[in-house]
Amino acid sequence: MKSLVLAPFQHLVCSTMADTELTGAEIVIRCLHAEGVKHVFGYPGGAVLNIYDEIYKQDGFKHILVRHEQAAVHAADAYARSTGQVGVALVTSGPGATNAVTGIATAYMDSIPMVVITGQVPTAAIGMDAFQEVDTVGITRPCVKHNFLVKDVRELAETMKKAFYIAATGRPGPVVVDIPKDVTQNTCAFVYPESVSMRSYNPTSKGHTGQIKKAAQMLLEAKRPMLYVGGGAVLGNGAEPVRALARKLGFPVASTLMGLGAFPEPDPQNLGMLGMHGTYEANMAMQHCDVLLAIGARFDDRVIGNPKHFGKEARRIIHIDVDPSSISKRVRVDVPIVGAVDQVLTDMLKQIDGVPDATALKAWWAQIELWRAQDCMKYDRASPVIKPQAVVEALYKVTGGAAFVASDVGQHQMWAAQYYKFNEPRRWINSGGLGTMGFGLPAAMGIAMAHPDAPVVCITGEGSIQMNIQELSTCKEHKLPIKVILLNNGVLGMVRQWQEFFYEERYSESYVTSLPDFTMLAEAYGHVGMKIERPEDVEPALIKAFTEHKDELVFMNFITDPRENVYPMIPAGKGLSEMILI
């Protein structure tokens, strides 16, 4: 029709059509509303000003202005981890996008569903070294599940739909949508597709029936069975069938760092965490089992150690994973099952039509109890200086095990994982795959936005907290009552530990000097600061923080033993039964 209109009238025609057409910026907002997004974490800039202008005019979702784009992405990521919904972050082009990259890579490594919208220079300026131009799609390509550059406003709505769909389905992951500024200005009619179908993307969720049958049979025949539960059990809402299966069979359960909480940790069937800093009993059972059921776990190098050593013992492996490329990647498996944990386990439960070998199982448990009797998690409880483990134990006690615990990266992360006993999935939020220092505080913000009434803590180190400490300001603005548990050992403890063990105590650049007065720092941001130096003050301080200061952010600076190490430890490249115990 338009082509019939003579040139001088074209402008007129467009302006009357504008009634039914929306700008790209409006479309972005409408898509987010249609997806049911309630929180967007972001930071404005030139390329996204049109979008921010539309944010100003709407109240369908709340925008949380962070102080650094990395924090926006971590917050959106933890929002997703703690709720299961897709997290959303919005940043500008150039430095906004590059600041977001660490957050995107963090989410990618842990398979977190997230949509990151990045502004881009106008389409005509792309490739011209324009102001604040970077090739966002190129830079993020290796650390996203997928990404898009939207070149035409008419593709915007469908692209947004695809982005949410890809992020959330199959093996979840971050999706970047890069939107040039002119696309946010241009107009077109808005229709949000109800559904998408993509010929090139069809994740499987139902497992192969024959394989599931075979697995069920194998489990019943096992003499020394073991369930190995990974992050996929949490991501795929598999906690319930995991519990049902474990209880039905009476098998021992161990989890990776990412799977903690899928099976309740205080349960006697739980052997604790596997891997480099896992328990003696979990690692020994993993090494010596004869049938291993891996549930959404990827045989990571921090979990099985040296694959050759792992392969020394004969065992049959069943592996459930939604991503075929996780299967037989590092370890050959006997029964691969491609599918979603919840569906596959539910089907498997139906296939289990007998009982396991009771005598064998009893003997196996007896062996496990001997390993457990090693008490590998013991530490000096009478120490005159605060032991970091004791702080986490006290935190567990004071919060009744009900807190959402975000963590940074280092020794404190391992102690948090080892000594806080998670009863539920999605309560333990940490960066496992990328191991990103600076993740903790923004992650706690994302959780606190999603769960305003729940206790949220951030366990951190004096190294990590300084990597995103500016977010204390965001916490103030949104009155987020996070409890920051700083296990302040005055050292980059995890680095120091490796230097002690493997570099003959040459402590190269691992001592952090000139630390700020964290109490004053917290107060400067308008929060409550506490410094805790004696073991007997640990619990009372925590109680005070969670009662008197329930609704405030409390920054708790625990001065802990600088020489404490994380045990047990499997040195890199060693096997599961080659642990260093305390």
Next chain:
Amino acid sequence: MENEAGALSRVAGLFSARGYNIESLTVAPTEDATLSRMTIVTRGSDDVIEQINKQLNKLVDVIKLQDLSDGSHIERELMLVKVRAVGEGREEMKRMADIFRGNIIDVTEKSYTIELTGDGKKLTAFLEAIDPSAILETVRTGTSGIARGERILKI
């Protein structure tokens, strides 16, 4: 795969990021302009090839993947060679091109440009058969492949 901007770099990026080796890669749109077809020649242990298969399938732009070496198949590559063709070497060069069923597609007083198709081995054999000092320039497309018989890759 989808004929989308960026699809090629996703594949190339995957190979470099994961340390897989690419011997050659060819790509062009198909009769359906929304699709392009790529032939990749790679090398690796069975485990590595299995991972390459899975990782490629995981790329959102990849629609279907076939390991041609699973069955009998045909490989073809095109090579253009510019050679010195002077004196008695000129006649010899033409003879060699004929033996390898090459076509001389451009001629000057001093040179021939020869077009040759075949599998990679044949093209290499040609280069080894002629006087190496006569080779002025070569350009090869990399291998394209298709299964023999009724087996087809279609969506």
